Amino acid sequence: MFKSASFFRIASDFSLPPLEALEEALQAAQFMPCGATQAESSGWVPPRGNKSTVLAEAVGASVILRLCVERRPLPASAVKDAVDAMVEKYKQETGRERASAKVKKEFKEEAIQTLLPRAFTKRSSTTLWIDPVSKFLVVDSGSLSGADKVVSQLIEALGAIPGSRPGLMARPVQTQMAAGTAMAHWLQSREAPLNFSVDRDCELKTPDDQKSAVRYSRHTLEIDEVGQHIAAGKVPTQLAMTWNERVSFTLTDMAQVKKIKLLDVVLDGIQENGKDDDGFDTDAAIVTGELSALIPDLLEALGGESPSDSATPPPEKA
Numbered sequence: 306m307f308k309s310a311s312f313f314r315i316a317s318d319f320s321l322p323p324l325e326a327l328e329e330a331l332q333a334a335q336f337m338p339c340g341a342t343q344a345e346s347s348g349w350v351p352p353r354g355n356k357s358t359v360l361a362e363a364v365g366a367s368v369i370l371r372l373c374v375e376r377r378p379l380p381a382s383a384v385k386d387a388v389d390a391m392v393e394k395y396k397q398e399t400g401r402e403r404a405s406a407k408v409k410k411e412f413k414e415e416a417i418q419t420l421l422p423r424a425f426t427k428r429s430s431t432t433l434w435i436d437p438v439s440k441f442l443v444v445d446s447g448s449l450s451g452a453d454k455v456v457s458q459l460i461e462a463l464g465a466i467p468g469s470r471p472g473l474m475a476r477p478v479q480t481q482m483a484a485g486t487a488m489a490h491w492l493q494s495r496e497a498p499l500n501f502s503v504d505r506d507c508e509l510k511t512p513d514d515q516k517s518a519v520r521y522s523r524h525t526l527e528i529d530e531v532g533q534h535i536a537a538g539k540v541p542t543q544l545a546m547t548w549n550e551r552v553s554f555t556l557t558d559m560a561q562v563k564k565i566k567l568l569d570v571v572l573d574g575i576q577e578n579g580k581d582d583d584g585f586d587t588d589a590a591i592v593t594g595e596l597s598a599l600i601p602d603l604l605e606a607l608g609g610e611s612p613s614d615s616a617t618p619p620p621e622k623a
């Protein structure tokens with residue numbers, strides 16, 4: 306259900322509206338496919354899949370949502386060729402040697418509107434998990450900018466609910482220690498943080514314009530060479546890790562989590578207990594349960610949340 310995760314801290318004074326009100330707001334902003342001349346369309350779809358019509362799925366105290374985006378990508382070369390042809394025709398008809406920037410802009414807009422109906426559409430969907438108890442919002446995205454767009458869509462939908470104040474609903478979690486600095490320390494000291502182990506994949510880059518990179522794949526990282534690269538100025542940008550021998554993932558220098566994978570000890574438990582009819586409730590409960598324990602440990606490994614987030618203190622661990 307979650308392959309990546311970007312973490313947001315929900316404001317302490319924000320209360321999730323009743324599920325019925327949230328459902329109504331999402332239904333008003335549900336996904337509609339792109340029109341013939343529409344470059345992009347986005348909206349909410351059932352997290353459970355096409356057989357369902359429910360847009361806000363409750364999983365215990367949490368809520369699972371899914372945003373769908375459809376785009377009609379146009380190759381830049383196709384637009385350029387169309388504009389060039391229109392410019393040539395314009396010059397022949399007017400006798401002018403060149404077209405002004407304003408004319409070219411108009412031609413470009415016309416070319417896009419002409420080409421869009423012939424462009425194939427591409428769809429993608431992103432899952433959100435709102436945990437009102439621990440005050441976390443988790444987006445299935447390894448890109449903070451991509452996650453921000455999804456959260457903005459949620460805030461817009463919530464804004465339609467009377468009495469809701471979603472403007473400052475959530476902000477990206479900031480940690481005391483930069484993820485790149487923490488990963489460098491773990492690699493150089495060859496000591497992983499509590500409850501974590503360092504695996505066999507890593508990427509290190511120089512922070513300059515050259516972006517020189519060294520990548521290790523399925524390779525032991527407990528070697529002098531890794532420390533030497535860090536001492537020479539390279540910064541870890543990705544590091545494969547495992548939490549409590551239950552979940553493996555890749556941590557990025559932006560503190561995003563990618564390539565999330567539940568390990569056998571978790572999957573065996575699912576097989577023993579069985580799944581519900583479509584598997585959604587079981588999968589959602591298992592994944593959110595694992596992540597709700599992993600996230601606090603990861604933030605602690607990164608020195609805890611920064612003072613800027615102190616207005617919304619993290620909940621105490623049980």
